[in-house]
Each structure stands twice: as structure tokens, then as C-alpha cells.
Amino acid sequence: MTATPGDADVPDRVRDMVAARQQRLANVGADPQALAEQLRQVFEEFTELRMHYQFGIDEVLTKVEILRKEFEQMHEYSPIEHVRTRLKSVESLVEKALRTEGEMTVRAIRERIHDIAGIRITCSFVSDAYWVAEMLAAQGDLEVLTVKDYIASPKANGYRSLHLIVRVPVYLSTHVEQVPVELQIRTIAMDFWASVEHKLSYKYERNLPPELREELDDAARVADDLDARMERLRGEIRPMPAHDGGLFAQRPAPTAEG
Ligand code: GTP
Numbered sequence: 518m519t520a521t522p523g524d525a526d527v528p529d530r531v532r533d534m535v536a537a538r539q540q541r542l543a544n545v546g547a548d549p550q551a552l553a554e555q556l557r558q559v560f561e562e563f564t565e566l567r568m569h570y571q572f573g574i575d576e577v578l579t580k581v582e583i584l585r586k587e588f589e590q591m592h593e594y595s596p597i598e599h600v601r602t603r604l605k606s607v608e609s610l611v612e613k614a615l616r617t618e619g620e621m622t623v624r625a626i627r628e629r630i631h632d633i634a635g636i637r638i639t640c641s642f643v644s645d646a647y648w649v650a651e652m653l654a655a656q657g658d659l660e661v662l663t664v665k666d667y668i669a670s671p672k673a674n675g676y677r678s679l680h681l682i683v684r685v686p687v688y689l690s691t692h693v694e695q696v697p698v699e700l701q702i703r704t705i706a707m708d709f710w711a712s713v714e715h716k717l718s719y720k721y722e723r724n725l726p727p728e729l730r731e732e733l734d735d736a737a738r739v740a741d742d743l744d745a746r747m748e749r750l751r752g753e754i755r756p757m758p759a760h761d762g763g764l765f766a767q768r769p770a771p772t773a774e775g
């Protein structure tokens with residue numbers, strides 16, 4: 518998964534923020550040795566944190582891969598097209614931890630940042646995106662913490678996707694870690710649009726010229742339309758299983774016309 522738009526200057530900003538903090542610590546007359554010890558400890562905690570989140574990704578990825586393989590072998594059709602994972606870099610994690618303003622302890626950072634571990638699942642059809650979300654949410658050891666349905670309610674810029682934060686248990690040698698993982702589930706058309714939008718936002722640092730903004734708005738409508746047309750063809754490939762309205766009881770029914 519790519520970094521959030523505007524991440525280009527993250528290293529600079531992080532360096533500045535760290536320097537400012539160091540300055541503040543130095544000003545209160547901190548003992549350099551104690552400071553070094555503190556920094557070493559923080560580094561170790563971050564390394565451990567990232568390891569746990571990587572395990573969280575591994576656990577959820579296994580679930581996704583099992584579904585995909587089962588579908589491919591048993592039904593010769595899988596609602597899952599592509600899967601990508603990403604673990605937030607330390608720089609981007611520290612940047613977000615500072616930006617979201619709170620305690621800089623590992624415990625507090627874990628509590629306020631839920632996208633340290635990310636998995637993006639791409640599907641052919643809109644109904645498959647909901648279906649995959651429902652199948653994962655129904656698994657007993659995955660606890661759904663939040664659901665954001667940007668398909669039913671796209672963002673103002675036209676961004677569409679399903680976002681779920683799920684919590685998965687990771688069994689370590691001495692204890693169980695509950696790790697939140699951000700799932701982004703979307704169609705190929707939504708993914709195509711989001712990836713172009715991300716690249717443009719990155720290039721223009723979010724200040725898109727109006728003509729590009731319009732072009733992107735139009736592309737979002739075209740992607741939406743393509744998804745609707747593909748959805749109508751879907752029945753020819755594989756009828757949707759009966760939908761029991763779990764997580765997304767409110768979602769619009771796929772259109773039957775066409
Ligand atoms: P962060 O953006 O992660 O700080 O959190 P948030 O609470 O705003 O979450 P949200 O669910 O809105 O977005 C989480 C992730 O979805 C982002 O990090 C991106 O990967 C993706 N995303 C959200 N909005 C957009 C968008 O407008 N364009 C693109 N390309 N990706 C987006």
C-alpha cells in the first residue's frame with residue numbers, strides 16, 4: 518500500500534520535529550546518558566511494535582489467501598483479484614504520532630493509530646467487495662472495530678472504497694497481542710482511480726489545479742459507471758450468494774437492469 522498523499526516531505530518534517538524535541542529535552546538539562554538510554558529503549562519498542570503489526574498482517578493475509586485459494590479450487594472463481602500489504606514505516610509512524618498529538622509512548626500510539634498494518638484487497642465487482650468484507654468480518658477471531666463505507670458514501674473528491682479496521686490475535690511465546698489491521702477493499706476501477714489520484718495529489722502536494730480536479734471528478738464518475746455496468750454482467754459469471762445483510766445491511770442492492 519502506498520503512503521498517504523503528502524508523505525514526500527515526511528523525512529524533513531520528522532527530522533525537524535525530532536530536533537525540536539531534542540532541543541526541549543536538552544534545555545531541561547537532561548543527562549545525555551539517560552537521554553541515550555531513553556532513545557535506545559524507544560527504538561527497541563518501535564521495532565517490537567512493527568514486528569507485532571507485521572504478524573497481524575501475516576495472520577489476516579493468511580485468511581485472505583485461504584479464501585482466495587478455496588474459491589479458486591472449489592468454485593473456479595474468486596471474488597479476490599489482488600492483495601497487497603504494507604507496514605507503516607517508522608518515519609511515517611512517528612510523523613503521524615506527532616501530527617495526531619498525544620503521548621509519544623508506544624501504548625498511546627497504538628491506541629490512536631490504527632493503520633500501522635494495512636491490507637488492500639482488489640475485487641472485480643462491487644458486490645464482491647462487500648462479500649469479501651462480510652466473509653472476513655464473520656470469522657470468529659477477527660473483531661471488526663470500525664467500518665467506513667466510502668462506496669455507499671464516497672469522499673468529496675470521489676474516493677470510493679470499503680475501510681474496515683479489524684483486530685486479530687497474534688499468539689506470541691508468552692502472551693497474545695491483539696493487533697488492529699486496516700483493510701481496504703475495493704474494485705479494480707476504484708483502485709485505478711485511487712492510485713492515479715494519489716500520484717497526482719503527491720505531485721501537486723494536494724493543491725491540484727482546477728482542470729485536473731475536474732478531470733479526476735469526471736474519471737471518478739466513469740469508474741463508478743464502469744462498476745455499475747460490470748455489476749450487471751456479474752450474474753453471467755457467478756450469481757451472488759444470498760445476502761443476509763450482515764455488516765452492510767444498508768448497502769444499495771446491485772441493479773438488476775441491463
Ligand atoms: P488517515 O488518512 O490514515 O490518517 O486516516 P483516516 O481516519 O482519514 O482514514 P480514512 O479511512 O479516510 O483513510 C485511510 C486510508 O485510505 C488512507 O491512508 C489512504 O490509503 C486511503 N484513502 C483515504 N482517502 C483517500 C483519497 O482521497 N485518495 C486516495 N488515493 N486514498 C485515500
Ligand code: MG
Pocket residue numbers: 521632
Ligand atoms: Mg492512512
